[in-house]
């Protein structure tokens with residue numbers, strides 16, 4: 001095994017964990033959150049919704065299947081969820097220096113180095129997760145000796161402006177045209193829309209799309225506090241003043257709710273996993289879903305013409321909303337998966353069917 005430099009994970013409550021470094025040897029700060037998925041680190045690390053966060057993996061062994069190649073298909077990465085790594089740091093128990101997989105191109109450590117992201121291993125991630133569950137997500141930093149850094153709260157910034165594209169871009173040439181508001185979109189949302197024969201018009205988070213020629217609007221996932229994204233809310237308000245179908249995912253759920261007039265709030269430690277159970281409103285049907293969020297819609301603040309669509313079976317938090325009469329709906333979970341279960345991908349069919357009805 002290579003000789004690894006010592007590094008420390010320091011939480012804002014003063015707790016210190018000492019571990020060993022892999023990836024970049026650079027101190028970093030952010031919000032420390034845990035995720036319980038057992039696979040999918042290439043997808044999670046490239047998910048723009050993790051911007052500003054130091055990720056703790058509760059699954060102990062990470063790195064053993066390396067990192068897939070960065071080839072593109074239809075203008076987007078085939079195996080990554082965006083063009084780069086978005087996390088600020090990675091905290092794990094056991095780093096696997098050896099890796100093996102049919103499409104692995106490099107090690108996780110080399111990939112982190114490429115993007116200047118530090119990793120720390122040999123951490124008791126069970127003890128750490130217990131602290132985060134008990135006290136809630138906290139600010140924290142990974143520090144190297146002689147390189148001190150301040151705590152930093154990413155939720156005070158408009159992270160969406162950092163994660164979104166800056167130019168309008170068009171993918172596919174299908175008959176139905178979907179405006180995709182990119183708040184930090186995961187590639188699999190684009191893949192899921194293209195697979196259903198649409199043209200996807202990807203626009204920046206604050207782009208006024210009223211003059212676009214389109215059949216439906218899609219509001220993407222994205223990082224940070226939805227309250228920081230008021231410009232998008234104003235554009236979505238205009239869209240729901242009309243009749244064209246609207247679908248949203250995760251941050252998209254929160255922004256659609258805010259455009260409808262509802263509130264959002266911060267959860268204690270959020271949901272980040274592949275096995276979150278959600279119940280479809282008015283049924284006993286439970287779906288197992290992939291999730292990554294720290295904020296939620298306050299269901300009781302939904303105006304009268306809106307209703308919950310899904311509810312989390314573990315903690316009863318909101319997992320989706322829908323308009324009572326118009327074709328507008330969104331989910332807090334990720335029906336596009338990647339990584340995670342694909343059980344709810346049918347929701348993309350529902351969205352496309354509602355567009356085709358016109």
Ligand SMILES: NC(=O)CC[C@H](N)C(=O)O
Pocket residue numbers: 049220221222223224225226249250251252292293294295296
């Ligand atoms: N994946 C997402 O879109 C996350 C939404 C939002 N940033 C949250 O943490 O709740």
